[in-house]
Amino acid sequence: MSGGITFVDVLAPRAYSGAPGQLTGLGGTEATLVRIAESLARRFRVTVRQSSRQGPDAQSGGVRYGGFNVKGPLLEAPGTIVVVNSWKVAMRLARLHPGARVIVWQHVFPGRHNRALAPALRAAGVELLCVSVAHANWMRGFLGADAPAIGTIHNPISDDLYPDDSPRDPDLVLFASSPHKGLGQVFRRYEALKERVPSLRLLVADPGYLAWPTGPVPDGVIPLGRLEQPELIRWMRRALCLFYPQDQFAETFGLVIAEANAVGCPALLQRGLGANDEVASDPGQCIDTGNPDAVAARIADWRCDIGRRPLATSRPEFRLSRVTGRWAALLQTPAARPPQGHAMQD
Structure with missing residues (x-):
């Protein structure tokens, strides 16, 4: 079956999902991925692939969490592939799935060795998605003229976080x-x-x-x-x-x-x-x-x-409902015409 979105995480130290206790001891990147994936699952078919997952697939919040062989293709044929931080894995998947849109979801400042990969990313049509405007601007300066399309979608916070009457x-x-x-x-x-x-x-x-x-x-x-x-x-x-x-x-x-x-x-x-x-x-x-x-x-x-x-x-622009809306708009942009950086910004 074609279509849908697959998130690929090859860097997490262990498998995780949105089930209770699964994110304990992990960082904000994994928590953000789960939050976005399970929110998008109300509108799209969503799979999360993790190289650290050795056991059977898991289900949580409408999302399937499965394993991933970094040397092989995905088991499904997604319309969009979102790779967390790994430029090399993104380029490999772009070759293996030529009909898919491939995005590197960048959560960190990359090392200098990544600069040499930028022309190949651009040639393969792989996009970079940053988590703040400051992050995206830094990335454009870091990559210069070789930069692929770079956009911004902020990380989300829960819709129900508000002050209460707790004494400070x-x-x-x-x-x-x-x-x-x-x-x-x-x-x-x-x-x-x-x-x-x-x-x-x-x-x-x-x-x-x-x-x-x-x-x-x-x-x-x-x-x-x-x-x-x-x-x-x-x-x-x-x-x-x-x-x-x-x-x-x-x-x-x-x-x-x-x-x-x-x-x-x-x-x-x-x-x-x-x-x-x-x-x-x-x-x-x-x-x-x-x-x-x-x-x-x-x-x-x-x-x-x-x-x-x-x-x-x-x-308010950091609320999960708002951020999910921006992700949905991004995913509904035709893959044949990747948006410029501003199309993914708030």
Whole structure:
């Protein structure tokens, strides 16, 4: 049977689906893929192929999750193939399925070795889909004249994330990312802030998929370990802010920032880094985090405003229903005439 959409993931460390507990210990890329695939399954026939899946196929949310042999063709004949991050796999599938539209869904900043593959992507008609405008603009600059068609569809947050009446603790700040995303620098900047606000505590929620050296752990740090999504959201509702004052790791989107904002929790972010300014719901969240006075002033402002109103708001264009609509529009574009980059943007 032809038609439908197949997502191909050759990089996940283990098989997963949308069933309860399946995404525990995995990152935002896998969670986003499941969210999009199962939302699209209401309109399209959707399959997710994973090279790490060795057992039988699984069903969840109307989506079939099956295995994938990286050296062979897909078992189905999809109208659209979406490959997560792997340019080489995308080009191989474009050769094996000449009638299909092939898109690389790029969630990361690629390495320099990828630049040499850009002309082959363009020649094969393979498109790149980025997760923020900042990400897409960086990609165009990185690839230059050899770039294939590049577009943007943001990662989604749930439609039901809103502030509630949970009381916020003015002395509680939250880091909720893998430690390789600048946690060592966050620790040092938290120490400097704690000298001014001795009662401050830093919660650290680590998804646990990557060990990373961070240096000494300061006093007042409370490790939460790996949290399921509902529990993480509860901490976002209680914390003064998402505490992310680092300039070492650039996010291509920053799902945790969008989710925190959606429940009224602001994020303390480095201005001009990755997609921070694009994802934050207001510019006041993005400052020079290398300036201790600026960090202390922003924290003091939020501590004064706590309880008066939500300290942040959601961005409606990140809602799952809106993002799914953009995916549906992309998939309904005729494959014979791939859209230019702007056709996939919000």
